[in-house]
Each structure stands twice: as structure tokens, then as C-alpha cells.
Amino acid sequence: MVTIKDIANRLGIAPSTVSKGLNDANDISPELKKLVLDTAIEMDYVTKRMKKETRKRLCVFVENMQYEKPGDFGFDIILGFKQAAVRDNWEVTVTPITPLLQLHDPYDRYMVKNSFHGGFLVGFALMAQLETTTIPTVLFDNYIRKNPNIAHVGTDSFEGIDLAIDHLTTLGHTRIALLNGSPDSMITANRYDAYANSMLGHNLELDENLVAYGYYVEESAKYHLPALIENGATAILCGNDLLAVGVLRECERLHIKVPQELSVVGFDNLPIACEISPALTTINQDRIDLGRNSYAALYWLIAKVPISRSLLRPRLIVRASTAKPGVAKVELGQKKHPSDPDGTFLPDARAHKDK
């Protein structure tokens, strides 16, 4: 059980100052007040005021995503969401969903039963039910058409991919490949469109032989890397950091030097991006801001303002995995992976168009 003293020690200030911050006193600066409140949330300290107002409740659903520890993708998103929500005196409950742990009730009944005013879903569960939900609900990286109770929040793929292609073309790359995620995801489709849009915007040829789908799975890199290099790629833009890590590891296996022979760019800026060698150039999604913006969208949905999409601007973080173009050499033997004899994993740019 966290106490005011714990917060005081963490911040190196007097406990009395902490309680001033928690109790919204006037003789403490707004900045310090904000810091105290943010730290209290981060340390799971519950103020009396929060305890009192149990009528105002929001629920965050997390599906198959790490969120317990700092550095977990979900941790900062939820932290940012809570830090913004507490200012309006919301009580926030986090409910993990897994194939084994589903809701016992239909979504709407579950929310009403537990007197949740709104939901924030990080993951892809519950989609069928959300088509018609009447509960204000914000989806991270997902979208449902024609339901004014649903908002989509995320990061602006167009701006992110455009920043990365700016960077690569400035270095001299023209054969830039896209190793994308799962063809059936909206984000994958967005990132493909952003890639196509930016390549054309930079007067570069859009060559579908430089586009592959890696299902956001690190291992998929080995299926695609040889073909992409074979097709002339000098740089590979990856749908997320996991795919980029897969590419870096496969390059090591194939003795392809990064960045001398191949430049690699990720998306997300997960902690591993700066731990791996070479450190990964990647497109940063600020997860605290994503959480704050998700709360903002939910706030307006609850106020009956039908937010459709609310996206953040990403930043490009340049590290050691990108440089002037070189030429990678791949032995023929590596071109197709043994466990993929009929090449079903080979690039297919049309797949996502079915969606």
C-alpha cells in the first residue's frame, strides 16, 4: 500500500507538500501539483477524493499486450490515460482480455453492470460487439465504420512513413522496401497507403516487388529479406520494431552488414530499439501522449461529440541502422526459406486490398 511518504521520498520533497498537491492546495505551484499527481497515479496511490467518486468509472481493456512493467508497450499508454483521466476525477479500471479470459457478459451489459461510462480498448478483441455498441469506446489502432460511439486513436502513419522516407532519400536511397504487418489490419493498410503516397511524393518508383507482409512477427523477416534484397532494396522500412529486429537478426545470419550494406527503419520505438546492435532508427510513437489523447477522445465521446479519428504526430529517431546506400550480397541458397517451399510468404502487395 503506497503512502504519501512513499511519494515524498520518490520526489525528494516533504510529505506535507505531497498532500498539498493531492488536495489541490493553492500555495503550491501548478507544475509541482502536476508532478505530485502524476507520480501518485504512477505509484498507484489512491486519494480519498478518488475513493469518494466511485460513480465516475472508465475501463481500459488490454488484449494480449504487456502492460505491467515500465517499458511494456501498454504500460505508458495506460499511464498517460490514467494521468489525464484522474484530472476529471475518473476512476480507471484495467481489465486484461485473453482467449482464456473473456467478458462473461456482452460488452454493453458488462459496461452498464459495472457502471463504466466508457471504454478504451488496446487490442483487437470484441470487434463484432463494438459494431453496434452504444457505450462510448475508444479503439487504439482500430476503427469501426458508422458507429458514432466509437473513436479511433493512434499515430499518423502518413507523417511517420514520410519522415522515414525523407531521411532515407536524403541519404541517397531510392530502392526502399516496406516489410509490413498483417494484410488484414487497418494499420497495415494505412502504412501501405502512406508508403505508396510518400514514394510517389518523393518521385520514387512504387515497385510492388519491394512490398512484403510480415504479420508483425519477428521470424517472418527470414522469409522476406532475401527476396527484397534480390529485388534491389537498399533500405527496408518495417511495420513495427519487432519486424525490424527480425531483419537485423536475419542480416547477421546472412552476414549482411547494417547499415553499410542495408539500412533498416522500425516503427514504435520500443525499448529494444536502443538495446539492440546496431541501435535501430525508428518512428517514435509517444505512448504517454497516446494514452492522454485516448482519454481526450473518450471524454468527447461521452460528451456526445462524435470523434471519428484522433491521431498524433510521430517523430523519427535516427540511430545506427541507417546510412548511405550499399549493396547487400545474398547467397542463392538463402533466397527461399526451406520451411517455405512454395513461397507463400513472398511479397504480395494486393493481399490487404481485399479488406
Add this chain to the structure above:
Amino acid sequence: MVTIKDIANRLGIAPSTVSKGLNDANDISPELKKLVLDTAIEMDYVTKRMKKETRKRLCVFVENMQYEKPGDFGFDIILGFKQAAVRDNWEVTVTPITPLLQLHDPYDRYMVKNSFHGGFLVGFALMAQLETTTIPTVLFDNYIRKNPNIAHVGTDSFEGIDLAIDHLTTLGHTRIALLNGSPDSMITANRYDAYANSMLGHNLELDENLVAYGYYVEESAKYHLPALIENGATAILCGNDLLAVGVLRECERLHIKVPQELSVVGFDNLPIACEISPALTTINQDRIDLGRNSYAALYWLIAKVPISRSLLRPRLIVRASTAKPGVAKVELGQKKHPSDPDGTFLPDARAHKDK
């Protein structure tokens, strides 16, 4: 000078109740409090609290747009913005910009000099300066790449056009034309992409002969209508209500019966949409909500959350200008407008692609 009594009369409640609402008293319901505050803003009543806090200032710039009277496109946007901003004790100044009335200073200096913390621009002025501004600024229906101090707010064209094409295909239309705005506007490009996306999504042929650019000018309808009908259009989706009004008037001139021979859909739901005959089926942009959402985006920009885009869901409002498909007859003589001998206004779907 508006008084508490005026507000009381307008709402039919006691002046004492009004002042309770204005002074955030506890013995008055939140709903009534909200109503009193909204009405005070609408009637330009300035509370003492608002007068006190002159440090917190926002500026709304309106370019070449009516906003003084209820029903003006800009009026409700600004009203919604003010109603949301006042809750956070912002003082909002509205500054019209015209070719004759420009800012004397560069934008950033102007904002700092007048101690404005942020700006909301309804119009297309100042773009060059906004490329690099450091002042949090929200743009209605406009976007600037790679400046994290700028956010784009508006209505989700994809959802709006998709709702309209749902409606028209349900009625049996397959030859649906798009009479779009100015090829050089971002919104025009969005609406073309939304149209293409939705036509393909409804398994309808995307025929560039059914796409024309009307520059958001009512008169342009006469240049395009004959060609679009000649090319088989049984329904015309217009980039805004002005273009749709132009189409309705041109149909009257050419003795084309709407909706029996041609269905027409607008975009915006301006007051004229229900005044004209036949009343216009159109895609509604809720201008109060646009204003509230614009304030929300500016709030987060000021809090250093780099909102990129924040869009609202539109609604389709079905009136008398759409029905089952018929066949319009146009005399050859009308096919090309005399003042357009070389047909420079004829459909050109590629124009906006240059942007």
C-alpha cells in the same frame, strides 16, 4: 451590454438562478449550469471571472467567411469553440482576416505581442508562416506536414461520402458522379479518395468521366452538369452544398426533374439545404461540435501533445433531392456552355493528383 436579466428572460428563469449558474454554485443542477453558461457565451455576456483571467487568451482567425449571424457557417464553429474554451477560463478573441485586413506583424510575433497562447484558423490565410510556427495552432479543413505545433480538425470525408454512397446504392444507383471542389485543396483530394474508396467498396466502376472539379463555386455546376449526365450519371455527389444548389438550379434551367431524373447530394448541411426546393439530401457537419473539437485539439497542442488530425463523424440527412434512379434528358445544345468554348471546365480527375 447584455445583463444577467437578459439571460434570465431568454431562458425564462430567475436572475438569481442565472448568477448561480455563472458563479458555479452547488445548489443548481449541472445541466442547468451548462445551459446558463452556454447561453451567456452565446449572448456575449462576460462574467467577472472571465474579465479577471486576461492572461489566458486564444485567438480565432476567420478568413472570408460569414460568422456574425446564427446560420453563418462560421458562427456555430466559433460558438462551439468559445463554449468549450470558457470552461477552462480562456478568453477568446475573434479576428477576421481578408485580403484588405491582414496581420501587421508576422504570425508568431502577433500572437506573442497579444499574449495569445494558441490560435484557431478557419480559412486558408497565413499558410506560409504556419509552416514553421512555434505557436500551437489548429486549422479547420487544412493540414501542414511536419510541424508538431499544428493540428488539422474537420469532418471525416471517408465516412461521410461512404454514407451517401450507401444511401444512393440502396436506392439502386450505380452511376454516381462526384462534383468536387478546387483541385488544389486538401479536402477536395480527401473527398476524391473517399469517393474512389467507397465506389470500389460498393463494387461500382470508378469512371473518371463521372468526376469533375467545381471549385466550390455554385456557377460551376452549369459547366459540368451536361457532361456528367451525358456520361450516364443518375446521381451527383457534390463537394459542398453550394455546388449542390448550383446543380439544382441548373437542373431547373434544363428542365431536369430532381429527384425523378437525377438525385443530388450535398455536403455541409448549410441552412439553405432545407430552404431550397427540393430540400437537399446532404452530409451534415455539426459545426458546434467542430468548434468544441477544435478547442480540444488546441488544448492538447498547448499541453505539448502533438495532435496531428482530429476528425468528427458526419451524419447523412436524407431529404427530397434523392430517389430511385431515373434518366435525365439533356439537349445537345446545352452540352457545352457558351462561355466555355474550349471545355477547360470539363471533368479532369487527374488535376488534384498534382498536389
